[in-house]
Amino acid sequence: xxxxxxxxxxxxxxxxxxxxxxxxxxxxxxxxxxxxxxxxxxxxxxxxxxxxxxxxxxxxxxxxxxxxxxxxxxxxxxxxxxxxxxxxxxxxxxxxxxxxxxxxxxxxxxxxxxxxxxxxxxxxxxxxxxxxxxxxxxxxxxxxxxxxxxxxxxxxxxxxxxxxxxxxxxxxxxxxxxxxxxxxxxxxxxxxxxxxxxxxxxxxxxxxxxxxxxxxxxxxxxxxxxxxxxxxxxxxxxxxxxxxxxxxxxxxxxxxxxxxxxxxxxxxxxxxxxxxxxxxxxxxxxxxxxxxxxxxxxxxxxxxxxxxxxxxxxxxxxxxxxxxxxxxxxxxxxxxxxxxxxxxxxxxxxxxxxxxxxxxxxxxxxxxxxxxxxxxxxxxxxxxxxxxxxxxxxxxxxxxxxxxxxxxxxxxxxxxxxxxxxxxxxxxxxxxxxxxxxxxxxxxxxxxxxxxxxxxxxxxxxxxxxxxxxxxxxxxxxxx
Amino acid sequence: xxxxxxxxxxxxxxxxxxxxxxxxxxxxxxxxxxxxxxxxxxxxxxxxxxxxxxxxxxxxxxxxxxxxxxxxxxxxxxxxxxxxxxxxxxxxxxxxxxxxxxxxxxxxxxxxxxxxxxxxxxxxxxxxxxxxxxxxxxxxxxxxxxxxxxxxxxxxxxxxxxxxxxxxxxxxxxxxxxxxxxxxxxxxxxxxxxxxxxxxxxxxxxxxxxxxxxxxxxxxxxxxxxxxxxxxxxxxxxxxxxxxxxxxxxxxxxxxxxxxxxxxxxxxxxxxxxxxxxxxxxxxxxxxxxxxxxxxxxxxxxxxxxxxxxxxxxxxxxxxxxxxxxxxxxxxxxxxxxxxxxxxxxxxxxxxxxxxxxxxxxxxxxxx
Numbered sequence: 031x032x033x034x035x036x037x038x039x040x041x042x043x044x045x046x047x048x049x050x051x052x053x054x055x056x057x058x059x060x061x062x063x064x065x066x067x068x069x070x071x072x073x074x075x076x077x078x079x080x081x082x083x084x085x086x087x088x089x090x091x092x093x094x095x096x097x098x099x100x101x102x103x104x105x106x107x108x109x110x111x112x113x114x115x116x117x118x119x120x121x122x123x124x125x126x127x128x129x130x131x132x133x134x135x136x137x138x139x140x141x142x143x144x145x146x147x148x149x150x151x152x153x154x155x156x157x158x159x160x161x162x163x164x165x166x167x168x169x170x171x172x173x174x175x176x177x178x179x180x181x182x183x184x185x186x187x188x189x190x191x192x193x194x195x196x197x198x199x200x201x202x203x204x205x206x207x208x209x210x211x212x213x214x215x216x217x218x219x220x221x222x223x224x225x226x227x228x229x230x231x232x233x234x235x236x237x238x239x240x241x242x243x244x245x246x247x248x249x250x251x252x253x254x255x256x257x258x259x260x261x262x263x264x265x266x267x268x269x270x271x272x273x274x275x276x277x278x279x280x281x282x283x284x285x286x287x288x289x290x291x292x293x294x295x296x297x298x299x300x301x302x303x304x305x306x307x308x309x310x311x312x313x314x315x316x317x318x319x320x321x322x323x324x325x326x327x328x329x330x331x332x333x334x335x336x337x338x339x340x341x342x343x344x345x346x347x348x349x350x351x352x353x354x355x356x357x358x359x360x361x362x363x364x365x366x367x368x369x370x371x372x373x374x375x376x377x378x379x380x381x382x383x384x385x386x387x388x389x390x391x392x393x394x395x396x397x398x399x400x401x402x403x404x405x406x407x408x409x410x411x412x413x414x415x416x417x418x419x420x421x422x423x424x425x426x427x428x429x430x431x432x433x434x435x436x437x438x439x440x441x442x443x444x445x446x447x448x449x450x451x452x453x454x455x456x457x458x459x460x461x462x463x464x465x466x467x468x469x470x471x472x473x474x475x476x477x478x479x480x481x482x483x484x485x486x487x488x489x490x491x492x493x494x495x496x497x498x499x500x501x502x503x504x505x506x507x508x509x510x
Numbered sequence: 511x512x513x514x515x516x517x518x519x520x521x522x523x524x525x526x527x528x529x530x531x532x533x534x535x536x537x538x539x540x541x542x543x544x545x546x547x548x549x550x551x552x553x554x555x556x557x558x559x560x561x562x563x564x565x566x567x568x569x570x571x572x573x574x575x576x577x578x579x580x581x582x583x584x585x586x587x588x589x590x591x592x593x594x595x596x597x598x599x600x601x602x603x604x605x606x607x608x609x610x611x612x613x614x615x616x617x618x619x620x621x622x623x624x625x626x627x628x629x630x631x632x633x634x635x636x637x638x639x640x641x642x643x644x645x646x647x648x649x650x651x652x653x654x655x656x657x658x659x660x661x662x663x664x665x666x667x668x669x670x671x672x673x674x675x676x677x678x679x680x681x682x683x684x685x686x687x688x689x690x691x692x693x694x695x696x697x698x699x700x701x702x703x704x705x706x707x708x709x710x711x712x713x714x715x716x717x718x719x720x721x722x723x724x725x726x727x728x729x730x731x732x733x734x735x736x737x738x739x740x741x742x743x744x745x746x747x748x749x750x751x752x753x754x755x756x757x758x759x760x761x762x763x764x765x766x767x768x769x770x771x772x773x774x775x776x777x778x779x780x781x782x783x784x785x786x787x788x789x790x791x792x793x794x795x796x797x798x799x800x801x802x803x804x805x806x807x808x809x810x811x812x813x814x815x816x817x818x819x820x821x822x823x824x825x826x827x828x829x830x831x832x833x834x835x836x837x838x839x840x841x842x843x844x845x846x847x848x849x850x851x852x853x854x855x856x857x858x859x860x861x862x863x864x865x866x867x868x869x870x871x872x873x874x875x876x877x878x
Contacts, residue, residue, distance in 0.1 A: 131780075131782070132703065133699055133703075133781065133782040134780045134781050134782050134805070135702065135703070135781065135803065136780070155703065156703075176648065177648045177652075179646060179648075183646065184645070187619070187623065188646070190623075190652070190655070191619060191623050200851075200855070204851045205851065206850075206851045206852045206855055207852060208852060211778035211804075211805075211806065211828070212778075212828070212852070213828070213830050213845040213846065213847050213875050214845070214847060214852065214853065214856050214874070214875040214876075214878075215656060215659070215660055215664075215856050215859055216609075216622055216655045216656060216658055216659055216660075217656075217852065217855060217856065217859070219622050219652055219655025219656065219658070220651060220652055220653070220655055220656045222652070223648050223651075223652055224651060224652075240703055240704060240705040241705060242705055242707070243705040263558060266558075266560070267557075267558065269581055269676030269677070269678075269679070270676075271675070271676065308705075308707045309705065309706055309707050309734055311728075311729070311730040311733050311734055312707070312728045312729055312730060312734070315728075315729040315730060316729065368642075368644045368646050368647055369644065370556065370558075370559040370561070370643065370644055371558065371559050372556070372558035372559050397646070400644070400645050400646040401559075401644055401645075401646070402646045435643055435644070436642070436643075436644050436647075437642045437644055437646070437647035437648075437649050438649050439647070439648050439649050440644075440646040440647060440648065441646065441648055442648075443648055444648075444649055444650070448649070452649065452650065455642070455649055455650075456639065456640075456649075456650055457638075457639070459636050459637060459638045460638045460639050460640060460650070461650075462636065462638070463630075463632065463636065463638035463640065463653060463863075464640070464650050464651045464653070466632075466862040466863055467651050467653065467656065467859065467862070468651070469862055470855065470858040470859040470861075470862045470863075471855065471858070482650070482651075
């Protein structure tokens with residue numbers, strides 16, 4: 031099918047104004063939140079209904095043209111990077127909340143609905159726990175594709191623990207309904223976090239839970255990250271599961287404080303935010319214990335939020351840390367490695383050593399409870415060779431995480447950015463097993479190709495499943 | 511063994527502790543049985559990281575004893591797996607492969623929510639890993655979920671990496687009963703919507719009477735259970751009580767998920783359909799235990815009543831036969847699955863992971 035014919039068919043499905051082909055319009059969609067990568071697609075289709083999504087995918091399938099689904103484009107691994115000669119399917123028009131049923135603790139939404147809008151739709155009694163920092167703009171469809179986490183997932187879990195049903199358009203345009211308690215394979219579980227490579231979710235059913243009755247938040251300042259890490263270990267070892275437990279190092283405190291003026295101590299080597307939530311009896315009993323443990327681990331200053339405003343300010347500073355890095359360096363490269371929490375001090379020490387050796391600044395902002403690091407490798411594109419050095423350093427940090435028994439990505443996804451590190455974590459047979467799943471869903475490799483897997487792979491023919499010979503079924507013969 | 515069987519066109523029946531061997535469709539005869547019993551090591555228990563690595567044949571009860579010594583637990587409590595019990599034969603591999611769970615699913619989820627990674631041998635003998643050993647990880651496809659509940663039809667689970675949780679310092683349970691399904695169900699839903707952070711929220715029903723059980727764990731479980739009990743009373747339940755000697759109550763809930771002589775239909779429905787599920791069970795002389803907030807119920811009936819029960823379930827509820835005599839499992843499809851695109855996709859998955867059909871042939875949905 032010539033490109034012009036493909037575009038005409040897309041226009042017939044979505045309406046002329048919802049198919050973009052002008053280079054300026056396409057440029058807007060050339061990158062997601064990871065702007066180091068840029069690619070211009072053949073066309074951008076902006077369907078307005080699930081049926082239109084299905085029709086767009088079917089046209090792509092018939093033309094054997096790859097497609098990439100995109101939500102709000104806030105992803106940090108290049109997962110929504112377009113494919114040249116492919117169609118980018120922007121889902122931002124599918125933003126209806128289809129039903130809210132608090133008796134069932136369930137909401138059904140379209141993929142373009144923002145993460146925050148879901149909690150808003152079920153407030154004030156309920157909320158949707160996964161809360162990536164981009165939650166006010168990021169879409170739930172993107173969250174499903176990436177299995178997004180956030181600050182509260184140590185206690186509450188990830189997107190995958192809350193998705194109870196999906197309507198998915200497969201790469202050939204077939205629509206399947208997947209439910210969490212349906213008999214058969216957990217295809218729902220396999221789909222969440224598959225980074226758009228198994229199909230496009232057009233309808234999403236989510237579990238929401240009651241808002242905790244009581245929330246207590248503190249920020250404790252330590253001499254260095256090692257002392258703060260000791261506090262984290264002490265808290266978790268005491269059997270306490272905080273709603274959130276976040277750490278910022280000296281550099282990120284400096285940047286974030288300059289942005290929000292929340293009163294974070296600039297002379298501290300680490301700030302630890304601990305938030306406990308739950309029934310009031312539990313919260314009260316645990317909170318005093320947490321304060322004691324922080325002090326015992328050497329906290330110089332422990333500040334307890336006395337009001338909702340103070341709590342919001344503590345969080346604003348934490349969530350602003352990424353954006354505020356602009357005050358420290360013109361650009362940064364963010365990593366998303368995970369380590370077993372008990373290796374925190376060791377790996378942070380290693381990152382320090384590497385940063386010194388490379389002559390670059392690395393700020394650390396991370397989810398301390400689950401060992402998910404977000405080292406921000408700062409660089410200046412104007413300095414020759416610095417972007418490359420930063421990227422190399424970021425790669426070594428990822429490898430240090432894998433060597434410590436962790437993962438190359440905790441919540442940002444593999445996308446295009448981290449696929450080169452996949453062989454550090456998985457052997458060839460592991461990758462081949464992944465490809466089997468991919469081929470079962472998308473044998474032609476049309477859905478978001480070039481992501482996740484380190485090298486392009488094709489799907490072989492399916493050997494037909496074994497079917498019993500009629501004589502066998504009749505009990506006349508037996509297979510040996 | 512799998513590679514050889516695949517090359518020779520043999521089939522293999524995979525098994526763990528043998529506690530759920532008759533679930534699913536009646537099996538095709540396999541000349542080879544592969545038992546994980548000798549792969550029973552607790553390979554790692556990383557207490558500081560709240561993670562562990564278990565070989566598939568490890569009995570959950572044994573692993574729990576080990577975790578308990580560090581004040582931790584694997585938050586899975588299916589039947590036949592309680593530490594210290596004489597019939598706790600269920601292995602972690604079997605529990606994951608069958609997706610079985612118990613009352614703790616209310617708070618902590620099913621096996622698929624607690625498994626961080628798996629090592630598996632596929633139908634052609636390829637050994638592959640997915641996931642990792644850290645609690646947060648999105649690298650690669652989540653094959654651990656795909657293998658959870660796959661009944662050994664994609665390959666053999668060799669070992670699993672799991673997330674652990676702190677064992678609550680104490681527990682207490684609020685309970686109340688009633689004779690009207692609507693009242694019992696409404697009381698359970700009221701608790702489901704309350705911010706009490708319950709460890710478990712179950713219902714039970716037998717012979718015209720039922721009840722709600724709400725378990726609290728933590729530093730102050732009795733006080734919180736009293737609040738739960740007040741809500742049960744306000745919702746119209748009788749005999750409302752709180753006890754901190756609650757282990758036997760929950761063992762009974764777990765045991766109610768299984769049946770030696772009868773049939774057990776596992777019902778999944780919207781939580782708001784609970785009253786109708788109870789009425790359907792009552793109509794067929796059934797006994798129910800279940801997870802009120804998740805809409806999952808286990809209904810035990812006489813085998814002769816199973817079909818009537820399936821027909822009496824409210825629209826939108828799905829029934830699946832678990833324990834049942836072989837005749838019944840021949841007479842009706844235990845999975846109750848319709849042909850359609852989802853089943854077709856499952857067949858594609860099977861043909862990719864076990865191309866020659868070596869593993870547990872024909873026990874699963876749609877003859878997989």
